[in-house]
Amino acid sequence: MDLKQLRSFIHIAELGSLSRAAERLNLSQPALSRQLNLLEETLDTRLLERTGRGVKLTEAGQMLAERARVILGDLARLEADLSARRSKVTGHVHIGVPPSAGIVITGALVEALRDRYPDLNISIAEDLTGDVQEGLLSGRLDIGILHDGMISRSLHAEPLWREDLFLISHPSRVDENETEIDYEDVLALPLIMPTPKHGLRAKMQEAAFRAGRPLTPVVEADALRVLVDLVHRDLGHTVLPRSSLVMELSTGRLKARRIINPELSRKVMLSWLQDRPLSTGAKAVLDTLRDLAGTMPMADGR
Structure with a gap:
């Protein structure tokens, strides 16, 4: 059984798509299909079934995926331990x-x-x-x-x-002694948020779903400096950990309120x-x- 074929199969199994796995592995789809065919021939069993939306694992494919992850993980640790025998850290x-x-x-x-x-x-x-x-x-x-x-x-x-997440606002929008804000009140504000592929947005979306409220940003931006600049211009509020804004918060350019009910962290x-x-x-x-x-x-x- 070829280790390269096993690694390719794990990516196919995870993504459920030959084309997406080929893109991730920087291979052509025909080359990846050949690897899969050779693996199935070696094992004399069918590992995948084609569907209208991609591929899904057969029972044998599910078994192979679970065992292969263990095998490849053990091999990686063995190779790492052997490489660590070198005394000088270079590379x-x-x-x-x-x-x-x-x-x-x-x-x-x-x-x-x-x-x-x-x-x-x-x-x-x-x-x-x-x-x-x-x-x-x-x-x-x-x-x-x-x-x-x-x-x-x-x-x-x-x-x-x-790290806990805080609502970040222009100083003019925050009372002097205000240090916390309910999440439902956050959702009612004009929010400047990252796009859905960002992990923080997913965290916010999940909490909004549980609260039974929509999360509808007025602006989407994935660059941290853009989020901070737009809030500083008083165009809305954003949500970030305090640790990423030490300078802005210490100088009073921005204000942070801890989000509660529920508290949000990651x-x-x-x-x-x-x-x-x-x-x-x-x-x-x-x-x-x-x-x-x-x-x-x-x-x-x-």
Whole structure:
């Protein structure tokens, strides 16, 4: 059984589409179909059934997907342990970070890595959570920081810290002693929000659904600086963790109110592809991120 075929099959099973899996793997659809056919011939069983909307797993395919994830995960850990025997930390590590988390941790991470591992080269890409996840799945990124939610089963994910979400407003819209606001009152305000592919928007949408209220932003923008600028111009309110706006809040350019009833929070997750072995450099970055997360006072903004 070919490991490359197994890895390709896992992506097909997860996405339920040969075309989408081929795009993720940077392969042509005919090439991916050949891999699938060879795997089915090797196992002498049918793994997928074609449907009008893509493909679905047969009973044998479901069994293979579950076992393959375990096998590929064990193999990745074995290869990582063997690579860690090298004493000098070198190489190049590609890291993806969403903007709000990047403001909090990127500077400290680079500083710590330059101090601990001067021969290690790193590249840091700032992207939305969905784009960071896609970068991990395609192999473009080695390590990613994600927000909890619909994280792919092909990724390992462990929590780094928790952050509460606050309503961010122009100072003229907030009474001097006002520090909290009910979520139902938030939904009645003109909101400036990220687009639906952003994890924060999904969190807001879920809470609105539970409250039986619509979430209807007046403006959608995925760039953090755009959200902040529009609120500063008093064009609406947005929702963000306080840790991503330390300068604006400390100088009074913006005001933050904790959202209650319910309180909204999210976890910041450290993530990497389960079936891809981590280099010594990548493991060094993981350990450094864990160390930094344990020392920064950014969990809930209290």
